[in-house]
Amino acid sequence: MGGKTKKLLRVAVVLAAWGLAPHAALAADGPGVVELGSLSNLFEPVTFNHTMHTDVAKSCAECHHHTLGDAPIDKTCARCHRANQPADSVACRECHPANRFAADYLAKLEANPQLYHTGKPGLKGVYHRKCLGCHRTMDGPTGCEDCHKMTEKGEAFYRTGKFAPPPAKHEAGEE
Amino acid sequence: MKKIDRRNFLKGGLAGGAALAATGKATKAEASGSFGGYPNSMGVLVDFTKCVGCRTCEAACNKEQGLPAPDKPFTDKSVFDEIHHGKRHRRTTEKAFTVVNRYDIPGRAEGPIYRKFQCNHCQEPACLTSCFVNAYTKTPEGAVIYNSKVCVGCRTCMIACPFYVPAYAYSSATNPIVRKCIMCYDTRLKFGRPPACVEACPQEVMVFGRRKDLIKMGHERIKEHPDKYVDHIYGENEVGGTSWLYLSDVPFDQVGFDTHLGNEPIISYVKDFLAMVPIVLTVWPALFTGFHLLATRKEEANTKENESKGRGV
Structure with missing residues (x-):
C-alpha cells in the first residue's frame, strides 16, 4: 500500500513537472531513461537514454518533428509546420499507429479522401528509421541486438541460436 | 463447266x-x-532506400508459409555474398518465396543497396496465360495464386515469367509442383491483412494499400525528394503493370531489375x-x-x- 502511494505520488510529481515546465526546458529535462517495449515480441524492450540523445541532437525536431514547437528539419514539412505551437503529447505513438496496416486503420484512411499524411509510417517503422538512420551517419550501434536482445521467440523466428539449422547443411545447401 | x-x-x-x-x-x-487488372486491387510499394538488409521479411515468409528450415539462419548475412552461376544473385526457390539481395553501388553514400524480391503479382500474369491446366488465378485482391492440385509440373510458367519467379519443387520425387509467393492470400490478403513480410519489416520498407493509391504515394515521394529517387516506379507499367511496385535511388538495372521488358503484357x-x-x-x-x-x-x-x-x- 505504502509503495503504491509512493509510486502514485512520484507519477504525480513527474506529471506536474511536465505540465508546469516551459517547453524549452522540457527537451533538456525530458523523460530521462525510457523503456520502449510496447512492440516487444521477437526482441526485448529497448532501454532508451533520452537525456543522452538530447545532448547529441542538434534540435528536438530531429526526432519530434514540429510537436515541440521547433521548426521542422525537413523542408517539405516546414512549408506548413514552420510556426507550430507545441503539441499536447510528443510521444511517437500518439501519431504513428502501432498497427499501420490493420484493416480498420486502412479503412479509416480510405473513408476520408481529404485526410493528409495518409502515408505516415507506423510506430515500428519510425522507431527503426529514426534510430538507424541517425546511427548510421553518427556511427552509432546498427546491429539488431546492439539495441534490443533477441527473445527466445525471436530465435525461433530467425532460426538462430538453439533453433539454428545444423552447420553441416550449410555446405550441402549451396548450389 | x-x-x-x-x-x-x-x-x-x-x-x-x-x-x-x-x-x-x-x-x-x-x-x-487489355484486362489491365482489377480496379480496387491491393498492392505493395517497396522503397529500397529504406531497406537495411536484415532479412526479417524472409523469416516472416518462411514462418507464414510453413516452409522448410533454411540452410542458414535468417540472421546470417553471408547469403549476400552468394553469387550463383552466371553471376546472378540469389533467386526465389521452393524453400524461399522471397529473398533479399545486396548490390554494391560504387559511390553510394549510404553504402550498398538491398533489394527484396518475390512474385510481382502482375496485372496480366504471363504464368497464368501460359498455364494449360488453368492452375493460376489473378484474384480481385491482386494476388496471383495457383492450385497445386491441378499443377502437372510442366514448368511452362517458369519459362513464361519475365521475372524468373516460379520455382520448382525438385526435391519432391513423387509430386514435384511449381511454388511461389501468393501474397499470403489464404491466410492474410483475403481477410484484408497485409502479407507477412510487409508487417514484419522493422523499417516499414513496404507499404500495403490499394495499388492505385500506392502509385500516387510513390509519385508523391519522388516529388518530395527529387534529388533522392529515380523518377520511376518500377511495376507501374512494366509488362502491363504489377501489384508490387518499387522505388529506388539507384537506376533499376543496377539493382537486378530487367529494364528492357517493355510495357506490354507478355500475353500481347x-x-x-x-x-x-x-x-x-x-x-x-x-x-x-x-x-x-x-x-x-x-x-x-x-x-x-x-x-x-x-x-x-
Missing part, C-alpha cells in the same frame, strides 16, 4: 487465304483489349497467334476438304466416265 487446273486452284487458294486473314484480323482486334506477344488457333482448327479442315473435293471432282468424273464407257462397249 469450268475446268479446275493448277492455276485456278492456286487462285482459289489465295482468295481463301485472304478471307481467312481478314477473319483473323477481326478476331485479333477483338482480343487485343502471343495473343495474335492464340486467337488464330481456333480459327485454323475450325476453318482449315473445311476449307481444305473443299479444295480437295474440287480438285478431285474431275478425276472422279473421268473415272466414272471411263467405267461407264468400259461397260457400254
Whole structure:
C-alpha cells in the first residue's frame, strides 16, 4: 500500500513537472531513461537514454518533428509546420499507429479522401528509421541486438541460436 | 463447266487465304483489349532506400508459409555474398518465396543497396496465360495464386515469367509442383491483412494499400525528394503493370531489375497467334476438304466416265 502511494505520488510529481515546465526546458529535462517495449515480441524492450540523445541532437525536431514547437528539419514539412505551437503529447505513438496496416486503420484512411499524411509510417517503422538512420551517419550501434536482445521467440523466428539449422547443411545447401 | 487446273486452284487458294486473314484480323482486334487488372486491387510499394538488409521479411515468409528450415539462419548475412552461376544473385526457390539481395553501388553514400524480391503479382500474369491446366488465378485482391492440385509440373510458367519467379519443387520425387509467393492470400490478403513480410519489416520498407493509391504515394515521394529517387516506379507499367511496385535511388538495372521488358503484357506477344488457333482448327479442315473435293471432282468424273464407257462397249 505504502509503495503504491509512493509510486502514485512520484507519477504525480513527474506529471506536474511536465505540465508546469516551459517547453524549452522540457527537451533538456525530458523523460530521462525510457523503456520502449510496447512492440516487444521477437526482441526485448529497448532501454532508451533520452537525456543522452538530447545532448547529441542538434534540435528536438530531429526526432519530434514540429510537436515541440521547433521548426521542422525537413523542408517539405516546414512549408506548413514552420510556426507550430507545441503539441499536447510528443510521444511517437500518439501519431504513428502501432498497427499501420490493420484493416480498420486502412479503412479509416480510405473513408476520408481529404485526410493528409495518409502515408505516415507506423510506430515500428519510425522507431527503426529514426534510430538507424541517425546511427548510421553518427556511427552509432546498427546491429539488431546492439539495441534490443533477441527473445527466445525471436530465435525461433530467425532460426538462430538453439533453433539454428545444423552447420553441416550449410555446405550441402549451396548450389 | 469450268475446268479446275493448277492455276485456278492456286487462285482459289489465295482468295481463301485472304478471307481467312481478314477473319483473323477481326478476331485479333477483338482480343487485343487489355484486362489491365482489377480496379480496387491491393498492392505493395517497396522503397529500397529504406531497406537495411536484415532479412526479417524472409523469416516472416518462411514462418507464414510453413516452409522448410533454411540452410542458414535468417540472421546470417553471408547469403549476400552468394553469387550463383552466371553471376546472378540469389533467386526465389521452393524453400524461399522471397529473398533479399545486396548490390554494391560504387559511390553510394549510404553504402550498398538491398533489394527484396518475390512474385510481382502482375496485372496480366504471363504464368497464368501460359498455364494449360488453368492452375493460376489473378484474384480481385491482386494476388496471383495457383492450385497445386491441378499443377502437372510442366514448368511452362517458369519459362513464361519475365521475372524468373516460379520455382520448382525438385526435391519432391513423387509430386514435384511449381511454388511461389501468393501474397499470403489464404491466410492474410483475403481477410484484408497485409502479407507477412510487409508487417514484419522493422523499417516499414513496404507499404500495403490499394495499388492505385500506392502509385500516387510513390509519385508523391519522388516529388518530395527529387534529388533522392529515380523518377520511376518500377511495376507501374512494366509488362502491363504489377501489384508490387518499387522505388529506388539507384537506376533499376543496377539493382537486378530487367529494364528492357517493355510495357506490354507478355500475353500481347502471343495473343495474335492464340486467337488464330481456333480459327485454323475450325476453318482449315473445311476449307481444305473443299479444295480437295474440287480438285478431285474431275478425276472422279473421268473415272466414272471411263467405267461407264468400259461397260457400254
